[in-house]
Amino acid sequence: MSSRPVLHHQLEQGLAAMGLALPPGAVERLLDYQSLLERWNGTYNLTAVRDPAEMVTRHLLDSLAILPYVEGDRLADLGTGPGLPGIPLAIAAPGREVLLVDSNGKKVRFLREAIRALKLEGVRAVQSRVEEVEGRFDCVTARAFASLADMLAWGGHLLAPAGRWLAMKGKPPAEEIAALPSGFVVQAVHALDVPGLGAERSLVVIGRGAGESGAAAPC
Structure with a gap:
């Protein structure tokens, strides 16, 4: 079991390796979130990751x-589970309105407790199917949620006209990119280097194509 100082050092080293400078107190709040997730996980089975050090790497x-790719004033994190990546992003860059969406009741109960305990201003959690969520967001994030086609079919209506969809993937999903629904275009594919992970990670950045009206994209 890793001690708090060990986890603190691990997190700070990882952030330095990624070239990220967070606001004062953010590292401690991130570790408070990890600790809360660890405690709730024993009862509610929110994540398969059990080891605290592995949580720092695989979650935080x-x-x-x-x-570096998140922008705008409003962010929706779809299929957020226990708040990933939405809560770490809210802690690292406060001041943005963040909506955490998940259909699982026990996960949403945890999210609401985390928002309360961590005093996350501007962050709220909703239990809902993605396709039933309303609003427009400058940035939409999704981590291991579904195929690109399904993500956009269910949640494409949430993306503002000039917004960007950040889809977190393992290897760059060439077949999924080739099957992207009409009305959406891949703007970039970035390789992500996560310190200590030892697995391939990529980020697919998607925007609206010319003539997209804002309706949910078809499959």
């Missing part, structure tokens, strides 16, 4: 790897 650092 993996989520924060996309921080």
Whole structure:
């Protein structure tokens, strides 16, 4: 079992390796979130990751790897589970309105407790199917949620006209990119280097194509 100082050092080293400078107190709040997730996980089975050090790598650092690509004032994190990447992003860059969406009741109960305990201003959690969520967001994030086609079919209506969809993937999904629904275009594919992970990670950045009206994209 890793001690808090060990986890603190691991997280700070990982952030430095990724070139990320967070606001004062953010590292401690991230570790508070990890600790809360660890406690709830014993009862509610929120994540298959049990080891605290592995949580730092696979949850915190993996989520924060996309921080340089997040922009705008409103972010929706779809299929967020226990708040990934939405909560680490909210802690690392406060001041943005963040909506955490998941259909699992026990996960949403945890999210609401995390928002309360961590005093995350501007962050709220909703239990809902993605296709039933309303609103427009400058940035939409999704981590291991579904195929690109399914993500956009269910949640494409949430993306603002000039917004960007950040889809977190393992290897670059060439077949999924080739099957992207009409009305959406891949703007970039970035390789993500997550310190200590030892697995391939990529980020697919998607925007609206010319003539997209804002309706949900078809499969």
